Amino acid sequence: MLKAANPNFKERVHEKIEANIFGKFMGFKITDIEVGRVRGEMPMAEHLFQQDNFAHGGAVASVADIVAGFAAYTLAAENEFVVTAEIKISFFKPCVGDKVEAIGWVLKPGSRMHFCESEVYVYQGSNRVLVAKASATMAVVKK
Numbered sequence: 001m002l003k004a005a006n007p008n009f010k011e012r013v014h015e016k017i018e019a020n021i022f023g024k025f026m027g028f029k030i031t032d033i034e035v036g037r038v039r040g041e042m043p044m045a046e047h048l049f050q051q052d053n054f055a056h057g058g059a060v061a062s063v064a065d066i067v068a069g070f071a072a073y074t075l076a077a078e079n080e081f082v083v084t085a086e087i088k089i090s091f092f093k094p095c096v097g098d099k100v101e102a103i104g105w106v107l108k109p110g111s112r113m114h115f116c117e118s119e120v121y122v123y124q125g126s127n128r129v130l131v132a133k134a135s136a137t138m139a140v141v142k143k
Helices: 009-018 021-026 057-073
Strands: 029-034 037-043 080-091 099-108 113-124 127-142
Touching: 009 029, 009 057, 021 057, 037 057, 057 080, 057 099, 057 113, 057 127
Parallel strands: none
Antiparallel strands: 029 037, 037 099, 080 127, 099 113, 113 127
């Protein structure tokens, strides 16, 4: 069972996501925070599209990275922060639809690294379609 080092982890994650300028630019919002798990969403918007009107792979990878990173942040102590050390993403389908949802979780916590996974879905009407899956290593850095 995962344990938060900071009892105020939800507030801290909200503060950090509010400070994430790139996430705001994309329109990404956190919708659920639990110890070791974060969910969020963003509307499909024209500034996210590539030349064939799919969400750009970089936008999809970014939300996969954001939820994995903030899932790791839920385990961080007050004197720690988290940065992506490595990420690998597999794209399954073009991201075409109304809204993107991303879910990230800590698969294996550690004192210096957390191993995380995330999945990115797109809603096409009422259908939820898995478009990408990522695995990431999040480095824990002491302030």
